Structure formats: structure tokens, C-alpha cells
Amino acid sequence: MxxxxxxxxxxxAVDGAGTGHANFGRLxxxxxxxxxxxxxxxxxxxxxxxxxxxxxxxxxxxxxANWSQATPTQQANLLLDPIGSMMAPGQYxxxxxxxxLGVMVTASEYSTGMIRSTLLAxxxxxxxxxxxxxxxTLLILVIGEVVSFAGFxxxxxxxxxxxxxxLDSGDIRQVLGGGLYLAMxxxxxxxxxxxxxxxxxxxxxxVALLLVLSGLISLIPGQIGKYLYTYEPTNAGFAIxxxxxxDNFLLTxxxxxxxxxxxxxALWILAAWLLVRRDA
Amino acid sequence: MIEVKDxxxxxxxxxxxxxxxxxxxxxxITGFLGPNxxxxxxTMRLILGLDRPSSGSALIDGKPYRELRDPLRHVxxxxxxxxxxxxxxxxxxxxxxAQTQGVPKRRVSEVLELVGLTSVADKRTxxxxxxxxxxxxxxxxxxxxxxxLILDEPVNGLDPEGVVWIRELLKALAAEGRTVFISSHLxxxxxxxxxxxxxxxxxxxxxxxxxxxFIAQFSNSAVLVRTPRAAGLRVAAERHGWTVTTTSxxxxxxVTNSTAPEIGELxxxxxxxxxxxxxxxxxxxxxxxxxxxxxGEFTHHVPPTAAPALVIPTTPTAPSAEALTPxxxxxxx
Numbered sequence: 001m002x003x004x005x006x007x008x009x010x011x012x013a014v015d016g017a018g019t020g021h022a023n024f025g026r027l028x029x030x031x032x033x034x035x036x037x038x039x040x041x042x043x044x045x046x047x048x049x050x051x052x053x054x055x056x057x058x059x060x061x062x063x064x065a066n067w068s069q070a071t072p073t074q075q076a077n078l079l080l081d082p083i084g085s086m087m088a089p090g091q092y093x094x095x096x097x098x099x100x101l102g103v104m105v106t107a108s109e110y111s112t113g114m115i116r117s118t119l120l121a122x123x124x125x126x127x128x129x130x131x132x133x134x135x136x137t138l139l140i141l142v143i144g145e146v147v148s149f150a151g152f153x154x155x156x157x158x159x160x161x162x163x164x165x166x167l168d169s170g171d172i173r174q175v176l177g178g179g180l181y182l183a184m185x186x187x188x189x190x191x192x193x194x195x196x197x198x199x200x201x202x203x204x205x206x207v208a209l210l211l212v213l214s215g216l217i218s219l220i221p222g223q224i225g226k227y228l229y230t231y232e233p234t235n236a237g238f239a240i241x242x243x244x245x246x247d248n249f250l251l252t253x254x255x256x257x258x259x260x261x262x263x264x265x266a267l268w269i270l271a272a273w274l275l276v277r278r279d280a
Numbered sequence: 281m282i283e284v285k286d287x288x289x290x291x292x293x294x295x296x297x298x299x300x301x302x303x304x305x306x307x308x309i310t311g312f313l314g315p316n317x318x319x320x321x322x323t324m325r326l327i328l329g330l331d332r333p334s335s336g337s338a339l340i341d342g343k344p345y346r347e348l349r350d351p352l353r354h355v356x357x358x359x360x361x362x363x364x365x366x367x368x369x370x371x372x373x374x375x376x377x378a379q380t381q382g383v384p385k386r387r388v389s390e391v392l393e394l395v396g397l398t399s400v401a402d403k404r405t406x407x408x409x410x411x412x413x414x415x416x417x418x419x420x421x422x423x424x425x426x427x428x429l430i431l432d433e434p435v436n437g438l439d440p441e442g443v444v445w446i447r448e449l450l451k452a453l454a455a456e457g458r459t460v461f462i463s464s465h466l467x468x469x470x471x472x473x474x475x476x477x478x479x480x481x482x483x484x485x486x487x488x489x490x491x492x493x494f495i496a497q498f499s500n501s502a503v504l505v506r507t508p509r510a511a512g513l514r515v516a517a518e519r520h521g522w523t524v525t526t527t528s529x530x531x532x533x534x535v536t537n538s539t540a541p542e543i544g545e546l547x548x549x550x551x552x553x554x555x556x557x558x559x560x561x562x563x564x565x566x567x568x569x570x571x572x573x574x575x576g577e578f579t580h581h582v583p584p585t586a587a588p589a590l591v592i593p594t595t596p597t598a599p600s601a602e603a604l605t606p607x608x609x610x611x612x613x
Contacts, residue, residue, distance in 0.1 A: 023349075023350075026379055026380055026381070026382055027380060029379045030376050030377075030379035030380040033372060033375055033376045033379055034365075034368070034372075034376050037368045037369065037372035037375075037376070038365060038367045038368050039367055040367065108365065109365070112362070112364065112365040112366055112367075113361055113362040113363045113364065114363060114364055114365040114368075115363075116330060116359055116361065116363040117363040117364060117373070117376075117377065117420065119329070119330060120328060120329075120330070120351065120352065120357055120359075120363075121351070121352055121376075121377050121380040121381065122380050123329045123345055123346040123347075123348065123351055124346070277332070279325075279330065279331040279332065280330045280331070
């Protein structure tokens with residue numbers, strides 16, 4: 001236990017002191033270390049990697065199995081947007097794993113007290129938040145695209161006997177959109193965690209938004225209902241994975257994704273501002 | 281060098297830090313002392329840029345903490361509150377900190393070795409005892425070989441061996457010319473560790489001086505006298521301007537503002553026989569309690585119980601009898 005005191009006074013074990021330009025790169029590396037060294041990251045990503053393709057297989061499988069019992073309208077709808085139909089169930093499940101992980105990435109720093117170590121090491125708080133955002137969003141973008149394409153190929157294979165799915169220019173947007181949506185959601189959830197600073201509270205908030213609020217507001221009648229539905233951040237983002245936007249959606253798919261991005265950016269700026277101002 | 285200038289921190293109507301000004305110089309251990317709730321931790325958090333001051337400033341080598349480049353190379357800090365993610369291993373916790381500062385990975389193993397945590401480096405920290413957590417915090421503080429150390433209650437949770445270890449470590453670091461600033465609510469720990477003391481109570485400065493001077497200035501030494509002619513001696517002693525406290529034992533007096541030889545001389549002059557004449561040496565703990573008695577946030581309504589050897593029920597006019605108690609319940613580590 002009692003170490004010899006010489007070890008303390010070994011020459012400063014630091015490289016590149018004074019060369020400050022590598023700082024952001026260091027922060028990226030450090031945030032990556034943080035992300036890969038806790039179990040919640042693995043559990044959430046395993047859930048995403050298993051659940052997403054599984055549900056992309058399940059829906060087409062049940063559809064093909066019950067094809068003869070489907071009404072002509074149902075059959076027509078499926079033929080209208082087969083990619084959206086097979087990928088939506090995977091998205092619904094997969095987004096929960098991403099949202100929970102996103103919240104944990106920031107809020108758990110507060111609930112554990114880790115944030116104090118983080119801010120002592122990087123007192124330029126906005127840079128720290130930026131590094132965390134880049135690392136986490138890129139990670140989910142890569143994994144999101146992988147599961148999205150995996151889900152697509154599995155679903156297409158399963159549909160093959162009834163529906164032939166082609167990847168023309170419009171349809172590839174839907175498949176790419178699966179990963180894009182998850183990546184933006186990851187950042188959105190992470191920012192929400194940074195704002196709420198409480199794991200349970202932030203998870204409740206984002207799950208309520210994704211599962212309850214986004215659907216509930218489609219029940220509001222009239223033009224106001226359409227506006228609320230369209231500009232609700234997750235609905236807006238989800239438009240990127242459907243071939244045709246719903247009737248009560250006022251924008252195009254890409255515009256919807258832009259709305260989601262704008263929400264995320266606004267909340268990010270608010271989180272950064274509060275991070276600098278609030279006591280840790 | 282740490283410079284705190286007119287520092288104020290308010291939480292709503294409560295003033296946690298009240299116009300504090302002091303300097304912590306390199307090359308010695310500066311003890312930061314005060315009762316619980318006196319504002320020690322808050323002051324340290326303000327110095328470390330975790331909290332924003334309401335007014336005033338706290339500078340590290342002339343700069344606010346938030347403006348330091350690679351701050352862990354300047355300042356190593358141990359906070360009182362837990363500052364690790366329990367699901368991360370000790371090694372990865374330190375690796376993260378090292379990477380933010382551009383400190384090589386091998387240094388992580390070095391500091392783990394130094395604090396004696398090598399065998400649990402890959403264990404998740406949620407299973408750590410208070411003492412192990414404290415050692416990990418000290419490892420983090422020493423990680424980037426800083427010139428300044430700010431440690432909030434560093435001996436908290438350490439076993440006696442650990443207490444001696446940290447004390448020797450801090451002394452060695454100070455002897456190297458580093459600035460060592462440690463807080464404690466334990467006066468006796470400071471007495472054997474610190475060279476200089478900064479004492480605060482209710483957020484404001486009470487004392488800023490070398491340890492020796494502090495004892496001399498703030499302690500009244502008392503003398504216990506036992507004599508069959510207590511009443512006569514008392515009258516004579518009071519005529520000399522000494523403070524005399526009677527006790528329930530009518531042959532026993534406590535005399536303050538005087539010395540044993542003076543009292544002995546006086547008794548001899550008067551022909552009074554003394555059965556006992558014992559100086560009660562004031563410790564640092566007594567001096568500290570004397571100084572901060574009114575300033576703790578959670579002051580006792582009843583004075584802390586005296587040690588069993590010297591239970592002296594005092595008369596209401598006995599202001600310094602309390603200083604005789606060798607310390608409250610938490611005076612020893």
C-alpha cells in the first residue's frame with residue numbers, strides 16, 4: 001500500500017505540453033474512452049443491433065404468411081411503400097434503445113457525479129459538449145446505417161415471394177434515412193439528458209415524446225393539429241423513412257428531417273448555454 | 281499560487297462564501313479549516329471553476345481555472361463529493377482524464393501503483409470502499425503531475441495507515457515546492473500536517489496565520505488548582521485579574537489567564553497549601569473550537585461533552601471552561 005515517494009516525483013509524464021491545437025482531438029478520444037467503458041453502451045447497442053433487423057424480418061414474414069387474408073386496400077398500401085412498411089417496426093423499437101442510451105450519456109454524468117471530473121479536466125464546457133456530441137452521433141450514425149441496411153436486405157428477402165422491392169433513388173433515401181434518423185435522435189436525446197440532468201426524468205421525457213405525445217397530437221383536429229403534428233421533432237424526423245409523407249404532414253421528407261435537425265440544434269445551443277452558466 | 285480576492289457566493293438568501301480574501305503560497309501545506317457548513321467545499325469549487333462566484337475572483341497562477349489550458353497539469357483536485365461513474369473501472373476513469381490532458385497511458389498505471397490500487401484497476405468503482413474511492417481521487421489529482429494540489433478532506437475514510445501515508449505524501453509534495461491546499465474539519469489532523477492555517481466560519485475569514493501563531497493567539501491556557509482554602513485563593517486570584525472558575529468540588533478551581541508558577545507563588549505568599557496544581561495545555565483543537573464556536577452552521581445547543589477525566593460542572597460565569605474539553609466527538613481521525 002505504501003508506495004515509495006520517488007514515483008510521485010518522476011519527471012512530468014506528459015507529451016506535447018503547450019501544443020494546444022490537438023485539444024479537440026484529445027477530447028474526442030477521451031469521450032470515446034468514456035463511452036466504451038460503461039456497460040450501458042453495450043447493452044443499448046446490442047438491443048439495437050438485434051431488435052432492429054429482427055423486426056424488419058418479422059413484419060414482412062407475417063405479411064407474406066397472411067397475404068391471402070389481407071384486404072385489397074391493405075395490399076395496395078403495402079405495395080405503395082414496402083420499404084417504409086417493413087422498416088417502421090424496427091425503427092420504433094430501435095429508437096427506444098438509442099434514446100435511452102443518448103439520455104444516459106449525459107444525464108448519468110450528473111447522477112454519478114462524474115460531471116465534476118469531466119469539467120475539472122475540460123473546463124471549456126462547450127468544447128466538451130461538442131466533443132461528446134460528435135463522438136456519440138457518429139457512433140450511432142455508423143451503427144444506425146449498418147442496422148438499417150441489414151434490416152432492408154432481410155426485409156426485402158422475406159417479402160420476395162409477394163412484393164419485389166426495388167432500390168430506386170427515392171427508396172434509398174428511406175434506407176439511408178433509417179440511420180440518419182437514429183443519429184439525429186441520438187443527439188437529440190443526449191442534449192435532453194444534458195438539459196434535464198437526471199436519468200429517470202430524462203428517459204421518461206423522451207419515451208413519452210416518442211411513444212405517446214408524437215401520436216397523440218395527430219388527434220388534434222384542423223390546421224393547428226397538422227402544424228403541431230408536422231413540427232413535433234420526432235414526427236418530423238421520422239418522415240425521412242417513409243416514401244410518402246402522411247396526409248396531415250405539411251412538409252417533404254427532407255424538410256421534415258430539417259425540422260428535426262433545427263429542434264436539435266436549438267436545444268443544443270440552449271444546453272451549451274446552460275452548461276456554462278449552471279454550477280456543476 | 282492560489283489567490284482568492286473578495287470572493288462571494290450566494291445561494292438565494294444564503295451566503296455560503298462571504299468576501300473571502302487569502303493567498304495560498306507554494307512550498308508549504310496550507311490547511312483550510314472550518315466547521316461543517318462553513319463554506320470550505322464551496323470555496324474550493326469556486327477556485328476550481330465548478331461553480332460561478334457571485335462576485336470576486338479566484339485565480340490559479342494569475343488565471344481563472346476555466347482559462348487554464350490542460351488544467352490538470354496545473355492543478356490536481358480531490359473533491360469531497362463523489363466524482364466518478366460507478367460503472368467504469370478505475371483504470372478507464374483515469375485513462376479518460378489522462379487523454380483530455382495528453383498524458384500518456386503509462387502514467388495511469390504509475391499513479392494507480394502509487395496509491396496502491398493496482399490490484400483493483402480493472403474493477404468497477406461502484407464496489408470501492410470509501411477509502412479506495414479516496415485513493416482513486418488522489419490518483420486522479422496526481423495524474424498530470426500538477427504544481428498545485430487542492431484536496432477537500434483528503435483523509436476522509438482512510439484507515440490510520442492511509443492517513444499517515446497521505447500526510448507523508450503531502451509533506452513530500454510541499455517540500456518539492458508545490459502548493460498544497462487541504463481542507464479539514466479536524467483540527468488535530470491539521471496540527472500534524474499543515475504549516476499554515478486558513479480558518480473560516482460561516483463563509484468568512486477567521487484566521488490566516490502559521491500554525492504556531494494560531495495556537496499562541498487563540499488558546500487560553502488554564503490551570504487546575506486543588507486546595508482546602510479555595511475561597512481565599514479565589515479572592516486573591518481575582519484581585520490579580522485572573523479568571524477563576526469554581527466547580528462543584530468546592531476544593532477545586534480552574535484559573536485562566538495565569539500560569540502554574542504564578543499561582544504557586546501567590547499561594548505561597550498567602551500561606552495557602554495546594555494539593556494539586558496542574559496546567560491544562562491548550563491544544564490546537566481547543567483554539568479552533570474557541571475561534572469557531574459561534575460560527576458553525578450547526579452549532580451545538582449543548583457544549584460538547586468533556587472527556588471523562590475532567591467533568592467539571594461550571595458556574596454560568598465561566599466562559600473558558602469549555603475550552604478545557606479536549607475536543608468534541610470528532611476530534612480524532
